[in-house]
Amino acid sequence: MKEGNEKDWIDRLMHDMKKLEDAHQAEAPRQYELMHTLTQFKRQRKKAWMRELAIFIFTALIILATYFVVSLRVPVVFLWVQIIAFIAIPIIYTAEKKRRRSLSEVLDDGF
Template sequence: MKEGKENEWIEPLMNDLRKLEEAQQAEVPRQYELMDTLAEFKRKRKKAWKRELAIFIFTALTILATYFVVSLKMPAVFLWVQVLAIITIPIIYAAEKKRRRSLNEVLDDGF
C-alpha cells in the first residue's frame, strides 16, 4: 500500500521535471554565429588595446614633461600641472566609468 502512495506524487513530480528540462533546452549556436561573436570580441579588444596604448603614451609623456619642468626648476609650471591633474583625473575617471557601464563591461575599481 505504501508503494501506491509513493507513486501518487512521484509520477506528477517526474512529469513536472520533464517539462522543466524541455523548457530549458538550449539551441546549439551555428558556426557563423560563433565566428561573428568571436570577430566582434576581437574588434572590441583591439579598440580597447589602442585606447589603453594611447592613455599609456599620454601618461608617459606627462611624466616626462613633469620631470623636465622640475629639472629646469620652474615651480609655477609644475604647480599648474599639478592643479590641472587634480581637476581632470576625477573627470576622466567618471567618464570612463560611465562609458564602461554603457557597454556593460566589468568594472574593476581595484577593490
C-alpha cells in the same frame, strides 16, 4: 472512479511536463554565430588595447614633460600642471567608469 481520476491527472501532468521540456530546449549555436561573436570580441579587445596604449603614451609624455619642467626649475608651470591634474583625474575616472558601465564591462576599482 478514483483510479481513473488519478490516471487522468498523471497523464495531464506528464503532458504539461513534456511541454515544459520542449519549450526550454536550448539550441547549440551555429558556427557563423560563434565566429561573429569571436570576431566582435577580438575587435573590442583591439579597440581597448589601442585606447590603453594611447593613454599610456599620453601619460608617459606628461611625466616626461613634468620632469623637463622640474629640471628647468619652473615651479609655476609645475604647480599649474598639478592643479590641472587634480581637477582632471576625477573627471576622467568618472567618465571612464560610466563608459564601462554602459558597455557592461567588468569594473575593477581595486577593492
